[in-house]
Amino acid sequence: MVHLSLKQMRYAVAVAETGQFGRAAKACNISQPALSQQVQAIEELCGTPLFDRLKSGVRPTPFGMEFVSRARQVLESADALAAFTLGHAGEPDRPIRFGLIPTVAPYLLPEIFPALTAGLPGLGFTVSENRTDALIAGLVDGSLDVALIGTDAPLHGPRLVSRPLFEDAFVLATSRSEGTTTPVSLSSLAPERILLLDEGHCFRDQTIAACRLDGDPGARTFAATSLSTIVEFVANGQGVTLLPRIALRKEATDPRIAIHDLVSPGAGRLLSLVWREATPFGATFDKMAEIIRATHP
Template sequence: MLNLPTLRQWRYLVALAEIRHFGKAAEACFVTQSTLSAGIQELETQLGAALVDRTKRKVVLTPLGEELAGRARELLREAEEMVLLARAAAAPLSGPLRLGVIPTISPFLLPRVLPALRRRFPDLRLFLREDLTARLVDQLQAGKLDLLLIALPYEGGALDTLELFDDEFMVACRSDHVLTKRQSVKLDDLADAPLLLLEDGHCLRDHALAACRLPPSPRRDGFAATSLHTLVQMVDSGLGVTLLPRLALDAGILRGTEVTTRPLANEGKAKAPARHIGLAWRRGTQRAKEFTLFGEALVAALKQPVSESQSKTA
């Protein structure tokens, strides 16, 4: 029988591969530098091959060390999922859950649903990371996140997804804008409008354009915002019109402004233009049932009256 390395030794190698510094890698593993160094040396002895080239200036992994560090990441991820799967069998959604959320969802949805989620799953330890979709997907695939709450569809990566609900787009403009004279706004009315959008990289921009069948580069007059709050202030200043999701409107993003909204005309469609809010996780994970349960609980919490979900505490 082979004398197999321990998970601790593989964790030392992965930390060293990611940080490239013995002292800082040791801190990340909560051990002394001598302990981590000895663990790497023992690993090399067991394998009969060099994994790290040690120099005074920097740490360089050998080609074999790089390959084994990549495989070790997958090994540690699988070992972690096995433990979490066992816990979930006894008590679903207990223990840590690392959730990534995009910034056009996080501040508008989470305050409404987190109190109810805490009441239903008191042993759930939720760790949140807010970032753009592409970076969240990278962190998910690297094993640094467990689950994503994003806008769908998203093309890229081996992901399984679960759609939760539609988030309707509304046209937002100043109360003195000509569009406020209409009950609803047709898509053609936006084709030549000074349409303000989030900067490139925000999926809300792409989803809004796709849902409204607008060209990839509509007239923008040189302006782009980094957040929905900034976008609202730009519209309030009379710089143009924009498209806002219902989630943000329900959360009161227009409060204190002269901005008002009008629905987009369906124009023969069964549904109004919208983005799809959903969950995404690594394909093949053993926690798919647990993540589905989380999605169902999130939708149930969202259906509670706003006053109820915000007034009660966990």
């Protein structure tokens, strides 16, 4: 008889979602060799490969596609059962595991967290920061309950519910000494002067798309891990950058920085709250979305 664990199923689903063993291992918080060993164990039990190993990553085999589809159903049912046993009247009796992307958390969390704790009395929160792919993987593998992300891209994977919160417009930050006039056309910016976050940040991808940067952005010699680092370079006249408007209260306090609106239609992102459709706590997460919308001006 074939014995498969839920954890093995989560690993296989993560590989299918990310397309790479390395990314899947990172999302599941285990080493790549350990994850590969578990996937190989499934393949040995099934007697056939789940994935074609390619130079650029992996691709599910026809059997693998069916396996992953069925595994998702099992995982959704298992997660729903676990949540049901923990829940009472649609509310969890443990802290809500709440993830946010790094280009939102330090700017929005101080504003919304007091409102969430006041609006949902009796509920606790454990908060973590991570990039969008890792947050979605956390929803997939059940390590997160709900996530706040900033992307308009369709969400792949198990059935996810997305509630729009508000639009977050982008502005241009330059050194005040440059004397740039407002508003600024994105097409007028010198591509080589635009400073970006490092790979994996959705805000990096949104900036590349908004500015229509050609070539290989990964070949740039500068890539920061935080907006605060980029802003310091901008203040010293070493480039320009786009900033989300929610970051201005924290990142635009340096008198050496000048903030400029963009020529219409400009650019921006939609912030959304996301969770698994199968959760029994959907009403609680809808309430979270309402509180965040009401709190943010």
